[in-house]
Amino acid sequence: MKIDIVTMEELQQFKTEFIREMRSLIIDNKPTQTTEWLRSIEVRKMLNISPGTLQNLRVSGTLPFKKIGGSMYYNKQEIEKMMKGE
Template sequence: MQANELITKEDLRQFKNEMLTEMKLLLKPGGTSQSKQWLKSYEVRKLLNISPGTLQNLRVNGTLRYTKIGGLLYYKYEDILGLLEENSR
């Protein structure tokens, strides 16, 4: 940036609006941040804010479907959304 370039309040407002628009797109289901179809266990636990034991209970009682490949467990993002919808009040 050169010494004679100034950032105006309008420039900052425009930047803020663009940043908010991008963040909303990223946080929206189907947006870039959640475009992964399959999530690992730690991602599901973080997303739902649950413990490893709670996730295991969801698997064992058939509440949440999963796929095991090698030693890793994978969960479909759409199944997790469905679980949240079923339990919404």
Template sequence: MSLQILTKEDLLNFKIELLAELKTLMKGHESNQKKWLRSKEVEELLKISSGTLQNYRINGTIKWSKIGSTYYYCLDSINDSFNDNSTNPVS
């Protein structure tokens, strides 16, 4: 039986390869996502109630469109809304 020793450099290279592979997989996953979501999908995504989603519509937190009686929300707009309003915790 042969003994192989892992070095820090080996682990660093593995980490770089793994991150590159994960980024590739995530890019493929993003392209399969819907561009527009219905209310129920947004509620599940954000883990909020229908009342909270209604408040977000009313106060302009989330941009929306209504076709007939159905509300639609642009996924990019949702991501932008919450990324713009995020704060960095102080260490």
């Protein structure tokens, strides 16, 4: 059985290289696009509309949403698409 002795300098170098590689992996695998979800009050402020108007947009299907618990969430990209008329 062969035993290798590792010096503190070699251990420090290994640590530095390991951290550098891990950072590059994390940065390379970072999602390029993240979805930003807004709550109803943020959407109302953004569009300058009343709660009733927001409800009408939901009911008519004009503005897609997700309901989680008792809160409604809206995809910011979908709101921007709606504003552009796409």
